[in-house]
Amino acid sequence: MPSTTAPPSARRAIPPVPVLSLAAFMGGRRAALPSLLDGADVRLVTSGRIAIGLALRALGVGAGDVVLVPAYHSPSMVPPAHWCGADVAFYRILPDTAPDLADIQAHLAKGRVKAILATHFFGIPHDLAPLRALCDRHGVGLIEDCAHAFFGARDGAAVGSVGDYAIGSTMKFFPIYEGGCLVSHRHRLDVTLHGAGAGFEMKAALNALEAAFAYGRLPVLRLLLALPLRLKSALWNARKSRAANGTAAASPAPALAPSSSDSSFEFDARWTDKRSSWLSRAVLRCVSPARIVARRRRNYQELQRALDGAPGCRPLIARLPDGACPWMFPLLVDRPQPVFEALQRAGVPMTRFGASLWPGVDASVCANSVDLGRRLIAFPCHQALDDAERAWLHAQVRQALDACAAVPA
Numbered sequence: 001m002p003s004t005t006a007p008p009s010a011r012r013a014i015p016p017v018p019v020l021s022l023a024a025f026m027g028g029r030r031a032a033l034p035s036l037l038d039g040a041d042v043r044l045v046t047s048g049r050i051a052i053g054l055a056l057r058a059l060g061v062g063a064g065d066v067v068l069v070p071a072y073h074s075p076s077m078v079p080p081a082h083w084c085g086a087d088v089a090f091y092r093i094l095p096d097t098a099p100d101l102a103d104i105q106a107h108l109a110k111g112r113v114k115a116i117l118a119t120h121f122f123g124i125p126h127d128l129a130p131l132r133a134l135c136d137r138h139g140v141g142l143i144e145d146c147a148h149a150f151f152g153a154r155d156g157a158a159v160g161s162v163g164d165y166a167i168g169s170t171m172k173f174f175p176i177y178e179g180g181c182l183v184s185h186r187h188r189l190d191v192t193l194h195g196a197g198a199g200f201e202m203k204a205a206l207n208a209l210e211a212a213f214a215y216g217r218l219p220v221l222r223l224l225l226a227l228p229l230r231l232k233s234a235l236w237n238a239r240k241s242r243a244a245n246g247t248a249a250a251s252p253a254p255a256l257a258p259s260s261s262d263s264s265f266e267f268d269a270r271w272t273d274k275r276s277s278w279l280s281r282a283v284l285r286c287v288s289p290a291r292i293v294a295r296r297r298r299n300y301q302e303l304q305r306a307l308d309g310a311p312g313c314r315p316l317i318a319r320l321p322d323g324a325c326p327w328m329f330p331l332l333v334d335r336p337q338p339v340f341e342a343l344q345r346a347g348v349p350m351t352r353f354g355a356s357l358w359p360g361v362d363a364s365v366c367a368n369s370v371d372l373g374r375r376l377i378a379f380p381c382h383q384a385l386d387d388a389e390r391a392w393l394h395a396q397v398r399q400a401l402d403a404c405a406a407v408p409a
């Protein structure tokens with residue numbers, strides 16, 4: 001999953017993303033907040049970026065069109081527009097990540113804009129009513145990027161209900177290896193998906209289980225699966241060494257799973273018609289949404305309290321709104337590099353969202369985006385963190401901030 005900056009091989013003390021556990025299935029079905037899957041036409045695909053591509057296609061985006069993307073973004077948001085043949089232009093955001101409507105208007109005045117992507121960053125829903133009105137006046141499609149906001153509402157509007165289409169990255173919120181969703185409250189989805197094959201199903205299931213085992217979850221299942229998993233590794237190694245010997249070079253084995261699940265920003269069009277795996281869909285159906293919302297909110301607020309008064313930093317958002325289910329906890333740090341390096345050495349999982357922006361997006365395009373990309377460090381607040389893991393995380397972050405503040409710049 002592309003949500004941490006540490007190399008995937010680095011051993012981390014706590015799970016950077018949700019992992020499966022028995023507790024995930026307890027806690028009830030009724031979440032305090034609406035979700036992307038409520039009362040809408042939904043397609044479960046293998047990543048959020050594939051859903052963006054499908055949403056753009058559904059809006060009729062093609063060659064000669066322009067898609068507006070926030071200057072503060074994940075690089076995975078751009079290639080889906082290129083897949084449709086469109087050009088991308090970047091619009092400014094305000095210091096709190098809200099879309100800069102005046103700048104969007106300036107882009108609209110140039111013509112050619114066919115669709116706008118608007119992102120609820122870190123899970124804090126924006127009021128998109130003004131942008132919706134602007135899109136309606138100009139006949140432009142609105143895609144709500146809910147990759148960080150699977151759950152939530154703002155002023156009575158559920159996340160995903162304002163855009164013509166909405167996309168989600170289910171793998172950012174659920175303990176699954178791959179998954180995204182395309183949703184619409186306003187249009188029927190004319191999208192047919194197919195299974196991606198037994199190899200993919202197997203890989204998606206094993207990777208989700210192995211992620212859980214790596215952090216001490218599901219110990220009984222781990223014992224039961226020890227022998228089959230060892231066999232699987234042997235088979236993988238055999239396959240890899242065959243490929244290395246060149247015997248498979250003439251017909252390279254097709255990728256069993258999309259690169260979107262492996263810290264990559266690529267868009268692989270071979271996955272545009274593939275359904276999310278059986279295990280991912282089962283987990284989405286069976287885990288408790290109430291628990292996800294309640295624990296993410298609690299973990300976020302707990303971390304905010306733990307960092308209260310810490311030197312050289314402030315939370316991006318002063319107070320978690322009632323309608324938000326956070327993706328991560330975004331902290332603005334005055335001197336981010338030493339703090340980041342200290343925490344990296346300690347094995348703390350972090351994301352520096354926006355640290356690498358699309359080539360050409362610099363301070364002349366949007367100074368706020370560049371500043372956020374430079375100063376923001378986001379910490380996990382996902383539902384799978386247990387008491388000891390959260391206590392460890394709080395202590396590490398607090399300690400790094402205190403230590404770095406004690407060293408003169």
Ligand SMILES: *Cc1c(COP(=O)(O)O)cnc(C)c1O
Nearest residue numbers: 047048049074076147169180260
């Ligand atoms: C992660 C992300 C996406 C893409 O989601 P994937 O599931 O990784 O393809 C889109 N938009 C934003 C804001 C993201 O952070």
